[in-house]
Amino acid sequence: MSKINIFWFRRDLRLEDNAGLYHALKSGLPVLPIFIFDKNILDKLEDKADARVEFIHQEIARLSDELEKLGSGILVKYGVPHDVWTELLQEYEIDAVFTNHDYEPYARERDGEIRKLLKDNGIAFHSFKDQVIFEKDEVLKDDGEPYVVFTPYKRKWLEKLDSEMVDDGSGGMLSFYFQSYPTGKYHDHFLKTKPFEIPTLAGMGFEPAGIPFPAREVKQGIIKHYDETRNFPAVDGTSRLGIHYRFGTISIRKKARKAAILNKTYLNELIWRDFYAMILWHFPHVVDGPFRPQYADIEWRNNEQEFKKWCEGKTGYPIVDAGMRELNETGYMHNRVRMIVASFLSKHLLINWQWGEAYFAKKLLDFDLASNSGGWQWAAGCGTDAAPYFRIFNPASQQEKFDKDLNYVKKWVPEFGTKDYPEPIVDHKMARERCLEVYKKALK
């Protein structure tokens, strides 16, 4: 058996502009791409019609088709990564393994184990930055500590971006950090093989969710006008690329490069993404609780019936209910509305934001641990650079500002305005004052 290198796909499901894959293909030995449906992760999912699993499965099938055209294939396994790698060590003569960094706590632990397993077998494990522009230790304060406030982080991020410019190949200049990896130039370095059989969704205990996935291509003009349109949920004004950023079906470098040219506000959102990934790396405790410890003392009401009504979109606050119903039906919620429903749950209802975070984690197609945690903690006031606790969104004025004509509300809450629509679950004025008291008590 002749030696090969392996490229391990995780959340980077594309053949173009893929850092780890590029390095693998340039390494000299034929490259066998693999993917593992990780039982450690899949077994934790309650809903067997999980659209994210379906999405990954669909994208793996697409990679398989693309590789077949190149005379190669992707080896897809279903199991616990350590067991799978132990099998792979039997099945192949592996020289080195290539992959891209994954910064989540579980992934760090998993990769540590696999790195050790491979090392014990004399095999190198090479991992690369691919899913962010700047990772954990690239944008730090002058004293070497991580930023916990966004604005100075962003300033430093932009400075670093401009610090190294290169020729873009067509006469202009381009940040070194936006350069793409010309993976396609080396596509003939894939291991020549027949296509492999891919485990079926049903075989892994899953089924299709039956909701459509957002396109990989953004409609003309959306990014260019993002700053003007992004706040209006009834307007088609956001890219909806979340799921593609999450699973790497698009290249962050390509999108950030485009954003830097077309719209600074859109680029800003990508910087937030880097920011929260960096925060999660340095402060992994944000997965299980508030970044600021004193917020753990808030006496949440945690009323189960009210939580259920929030989940189902039956709070009697139209903009909140519209958001929750959009989420339940499509796996997506407009970002402006995410802020409104999060503020409402944690502040009006005084329900632990972690309940809401967990609900989003179950429902959002674009769920990302770092950004979800960061966003919820921002809304609840307990995170890095968070909205102060006394900044309580008024659902009525948010609706007036951002959905004046009620187009969004009417789309998702058809019974709005009829007798079938429920009365508000809480009085706004009372809830606001109650929130201020409870937060003040915990924080004094």
Place this chain on the structure above:
DNA sequence: TGAAATGTTGGGGCG
């Protein structure tokens, strides 16, 4: 990427 409470100003009605 807040909202409400409180303070200030100035125009207009009116005696």
Place this chain on the structure above:
DNA sequence: ACGCCCCAACATTTC
């Protein structure tokens, strides 16, 4: 013309 009040509009402070 003047003082007084009301209140909208805007500014500032507070939560």
